[in-house]
Amino acid sequence: MTIRTLVGASLVLALTGAASAETTITVATVNNGDMIRMQRLMPDFNAKHPDIKVNWVTLEENVLRQRVTTDIASKGGQYDVLTIGNYEVPIWAKQNWLLPLDNLGADYNQADLMPQVATALTVDGKLYAAPFYAESSMLMYRTDLFEKAGLKMPENPDWDFILQAASKITDKAAGVYGICLRGKAGWGENMAFLSAMNNTMGGAWFDKGWKAQFDGPEWKKTLSTYLELMNKYGPPGASSNGFNENLALFQTGKCGMWIDATVAASFISDPKESKVADKVGFAPTPTRAGGSNHGNWLWSWNLAIPASSKKADAAKTFVAWATSPDYLKLVAEKDGIANVPPGTRVSLYQNPEYLKVAPFAKMTLTAIQSANTAHPSEKEVPYTGGQFVAIPEFQAIGTAVGQQFSAALAGKATADQALAAAQALTTREMTRAGYPK
Structure with missing residues (x-):
C-alpha cells in the first residue's frame, strides 16, 4: 500500500468519525405557544452546537402526559428530554427515573431561579428539572x-x-x-x-x-x-x-x-x-x-432528562440552552421582551424594560409568590x-x-x-x- 493510499484511507476514517460524532436527541414537548416558539428559534442552538441534532415530538397536553409517563415507567428510553410539570418531578425523582441536573454551566445562574419554582423541582438538595416557564x-x-x-x-x-x-x-x-x-x-x-x-x-x-x-x-x-x-x-x-x-x-x-x-x-x-x-x-x-x-395555583413546564437516556450529556446541553438567561435574551431580541417565557427568573421581574411593556407582570409575580401549595385548602x-x-x-x-x-x-x-x-x-x-x- 502506497503512502498516498494510507493518507487517503486515514482521511476517510477521520471524516467518517466526524460524521458519526453527531448526536441525535429526541425531545418530547407540549404543543403550546412557548414551546412552538422554542422550535422556531432552534437555529441559535444549532449554530452553537452543530454536533447535536434535535428530533421533536410535539403532542397535545393529555397525550404528552400519557406517553412520557408510559415511557419512563417502562424505562423505554424513547425520549432524551421530557417536558413535564412540577407534579411529576418530585414523584419521578424519588423513583430514580430522572437524572439530577448538576452544573448547567457557568452562565446558567441557578441562583436566579424563582425560589418557589426551584423548590418544587428539588429533591434532597438536587435540581431534577429545569423550568422553561412557570405560571399561576x-x-x-x-x-x-x-x-x-x-x-x-x-x-x-x-x-x-x-x-x-x-x-x-x-x-x-x-x-x-x-x-x-x-x-x-x-x-x-x-x-x-x-x-x-x-x-x-x-x-x-x-x-x-x-x-x-x-x-x-x-x-x-x-x-x-x-x-x-x-x-x-x-x-x-x-x-x-x-x-x-x-x-x-x-x-x-x-x-x-x-x-x-x-x-x-x-x-x-x-x-x-x-x-x-x-x-x-x-x-x-x-x-x-x-x-x-x-x-x-403554581405550575411550571420543565425540561428533565430520563435516567433511561443514553445521550444524557447532549440532552443536558440542550436543557441548559433552552432554560438559560441567554434564551430569554434571544426571545426578547426576536419577538420582544414581553414574550419571554415568564415566571422562572427573579431578574425578569426586576427588569424595568420588561415591567414597562408587560402590564401583567406584577400580577403574575404576585400570583406565583402567593400560591400556597403547602396548604392549598382552607x-x-x-x-x-x-x-x-x-x-x-x-x-x-x-x-x-x-x-x-x-x-x-x-x-x-x-x-x-x-x-x-x-x-x-x-x-x-x-x-x-x-x-x-
Whole structure:
C-alpha cells in the first residue's frame, strides 16, 4: 500500500468519525405557544452546537402526559428530554427515573431561579428539572365589554360578581360569550381549573383521613357554579376546550372573561396574535363571597432528562440552552421582551424594560409568590399541591373525575350524578391504593 493510499484511507476514517460524532436527541414537548416558539428559534442552538441534532415530538397536553409517563415507567428510553410539570418531578425523582441536573454551566445562574419554582423541582438538595416557564392563575377580561356594560372589575372579584358580569357581557348573536373556562377532560385540563376553583369555595379533594369529599357542599357549589357559567354564558362545545382552544377564542374576541394560566397574558396582549390586545385587563382569580383563598395555583413546564437516556450529556446541553438567561435574551431580541417565557427568573421581574411593556407582570409575580401549595385548602388536608394532589395516584384519578365533569358539561349527566360518580371512583381507587385510614 502506497503512502498516498494510507493518507487517503486515514482521511476517510477521520471524516467518517466526524460524521458519526453527531448526536441525535429526541425531545418530547407540549404543543403550546412557548414551546412552538422554542422550535422556531432552534437555529441559535444549532449554530452553537452543530454536533447535536434535535428530533421533536410535539403532542397535545393529555397525550404528552400519557406517553412520557408510559415511557419512563417502562424505562423505554424513547425520549432524551421530557417536558413535564412540577407534579411529576418530585414523584419521578424519588423513583430514580430522572437524572439530577448538576452544573448547567457557568452562565446558567441557578441562583436566579424563582425560589418557589426551584423548590418544587428539588429533591434532597438536587435540581431534577429545569423550568422553561412557570405560571399561576389569573382572571383576564375585556375592558371594552366591561365599560359598555357599565361594569368595573373589583380589586378582588368573587364568583357572584363573575356570574353577574358574564350575564351582562354575553352577546351570543354577536358571537361573544361572557366567559371561557376549561372543559376538556384531564387532570391537568378541566381538573386543574376545577380543583383550584374548589379551593376558592373552601373545599378539598380529601379530608385528613384521605376520604374523598365530592359528597360535600363545597364541591356541589363548585360544580353547580361552573355549569351555570358555562351553560348560560360559555361557548358551544366547551367540553372539548382546553387551554389552547380558549386562548384562540379569547384572541379572536369571542370571550369576555377567561380564568386560566398567567402565561396566557402575553399571547392575548400581543397585537400580532390577538385582535383584542389593547382591550385586556387582569385581575386575581375569583374567590367565594367573603372568602380569601384565590386558589391561584403554581405550575411550571420543565425540561428533565430520563435516567433511561443514553445521550444524557447532549440532552443536558440542550436543557441548559433552552432554560438559560441567554434564551430569554434571544426571545426578547426576536419577538420582544414581553414574550419571554415568564415566571422562572427573579431578574425578569426586576427588569424595568420588561415591567414597562408587560402590564401583567406584577400580577403574575404576585400570583406565583402567593400560591400556597403547602396548604392549598382552607381545611386541614394530608396533601400538598394546589390544582393537583401531589400523590402518584392522582394522575389516573384526576383524569377519571375530569371525564365525569366534562360529561356533565356536555349534558350527558347532571351535576349530582357526576359528583356521585366522582365520589365512588375516587373512593374505590384510593382504597385500592391503601390510603383511607
